[in-house]
């Protein structure tokens with residue numbers, strides 16, 4: 242049975258060794274709880290690093306066996322890999338860049354190489370466990386290359402990727418020397434998810450500018466696949482936080498801490514030690530608050546928890562020193578025997594203690610400089626059983642997009658932060674409750690389980706959509722069937738796109754001149770009297786004339802504005818499309834007959850029925866009638882109805898390759914039709930084709946074409962096979978001439 246494989250840098254378990262004994266502690270992170278409900282089901286599996294360097298193969302095996310029972314499988318990393326892949330490239334190159342601290346980013350080739358190699362290691366670990374039907378969900382910035390590595394090894398698998406940290410704007414992302422490789426790595430996914438719409442839009446813009454793929458409604462078409470990019474704001478396990486906060490144990494702890502703190506009001510701050518969290522800026526704002534608001538002295542305490550993190554990285558060591566110094570300075574300046582303005586703890590606590598802190602806090606001060614989402618602020622809200630308390634939240638956190646009832650601040654604006662603290666401490670209770678209630682309702686609904694199911698549903702939707710839009714490969718049997726249809730047809734029409742279908746794209750457009758093989762192929766195709774060959778192009782007519790104008794073929798140039806029928810000169814399609822005028826004019830004449838003082842104006846490419854001189858009321862009535870009448874007719878043609886100022890105008894819609902192709906279909910008999918194209922513009926050609934036509938796309942992204950081939954060479958071979966006799970076809974060597 243198909244299973245789900247979750248892959249993240251760390252497993253949801255913390256491995257420790259005490260006196261030779263291995264101890265496994267479950268991790269309490271948001272992701273572990275959120276995915277806990279699914280990764281333990283059936284054969285599902287979580288693959289990642291267990292959090293300790295283990296070199297002894299026997300010990301590694303023991304660990305693998307132990308955690309297998311808990312649906313986990315380990316990837317073991319060496320000391321060097323931890324240093325270069327995790328601390329180095331992930332946390333000293335990607336983390337600062339993605340959080341807009343590119344001045345802290347280091348660019349070292351050796352770190353990049355280890356990053357590639359470790360992603361490969363994760364890939365091997367997944368491939369060893371994955372079956373072709375499995376779904377793989379990759380998490381976060383340490384594994385950006387993994388989706389493509391997996392795609393290469395398991396081409397048909399379902400791969401989702403979620404990034405927990407921000408995706409920066411193109412201007413920042415482009416600074417990375419390996420920017421293109423990183424994007425290409427992510428593009429191996431079927432679904433790429435971010436917390437916010439802004440992250441998603443930044444990603445799409447980087448993909449467009451750096452890899453050259455555009456997007457439509459979040460869909461990206463690469464050369465041979467389509468994938469979706471979407472936003473999924475992550476929630477918390479609301480039930481867990483609200484019920485823990487309501488337990489007796491937590492309430493007891495709250496009372497004890499409150500008594501010990503001896504403060505009227507408590508402001509809470511909890512983060513991992515990280516410069517992106519704005520801890521130093523927050524301390525400076527609190528210092529200024531104390532200076533500007535002496536009335537709060539001895540009344541307010543800032544309870545600041547900093548959880549040790551990445552302490553082997555230099556920037557984090559420096560930050561630790563800065564925070565220690567600031568706390569010392571502020572406490573030194575304002576402390577009294579009975580009051581310390583800041584209670585600072587550099588350690589982590591069990592959930593019950595954390596919950597008691599959340600309950601106790603009158604204000605939560607969550608002011609990151611940048612944060613993908615930020616779960617602390619959501620946990621604070623969920624823990625507020627009595628709905629009293631105020632959240633001050635940085636607008637640079639993803640969570641601010643959902644929590645508009647918080648006091649939103651810009652963390653660079655120290656005065657705004659000071660004022661927000663004062664406002665929060667004096668906010669009337671009813672107002673606190675009203676805001677808290679709104680935020681609780683929203684977080685209850687958009688919880689972590691909702692997030693998981695949204696992502697998984699969307700991933701299944703992508704797969705279904707890919708299948709429904711997928712074209713079948715043009716295999717031998719179909720070519721044979723096509724050949725039979727070709728042989729028995731008395732008249733045949735070919736629509737062949739020049740660039741991308743007959744000739745490969747070149748860096749410089751004018752280098753894509755037709756080669757001798759192509760000339761020969763076109764000549765052979767068009768020499769059969771039953772065939773009419775139309776070469777379609779967006780190129781200028783002069784170029785097409787120069788290259789293939791002398792052949793006995795038809796040409797559509799400049800997207801269909803210009804056409805050339807064999808043996809004649811160039812004509813603009815616009816005038817040819819005027820045949821509609823005769824019929825429409827008859828209808829307009831009828832309305833003139835029925836509406837005194839109305840008249841018809843004929844323009845070069847349109848007809849107008851004017852009613853400005855008609856009796857007021859009657860003109861409007863007739864105009865409604867006429868618009869409906871014309872719209873009915875126009876729905877099956879290339880006409881467009883414009884309901885104007887005292888006039889109704891009908892004109893030929895803009896020209897495109899599809900409309901130009903329709904002209905041939907309407908004018909020339911065709912018992913056999915073949916259209917070959919390659920890009921979005923050619924979809925118009927495919928759409929214009931009759932149902933029984935053979936439509937072939939070069940490349941395998943979504944298309945309304947029925948079939949696809951992978952290269953221009955294959956497209957040419959297919960055409961070549963059609964013009965060969967049956968005996969020539971059977972000899973494989975007779976395929977391409979030359």
Ligand code: GDG
Pocket residue numbers: 269270271405406475511512513546548588589590591592595612613614615616617618620
């Ligand atoms: C990344 C993104 C995004 C903290 N101290 C203790 C403790 N914690 C728990 C909190 C919370 C988690 O750690 C921190 O989550 P955040 O979301 O605030 O921040 P990051 O660690 O940077 O997470 C972030 C997140 O991924 C999810 O996508 O929101 O933007 O940077 O759950 O409660 N837990 C315990 N003791 C502590 O002392 N038990």
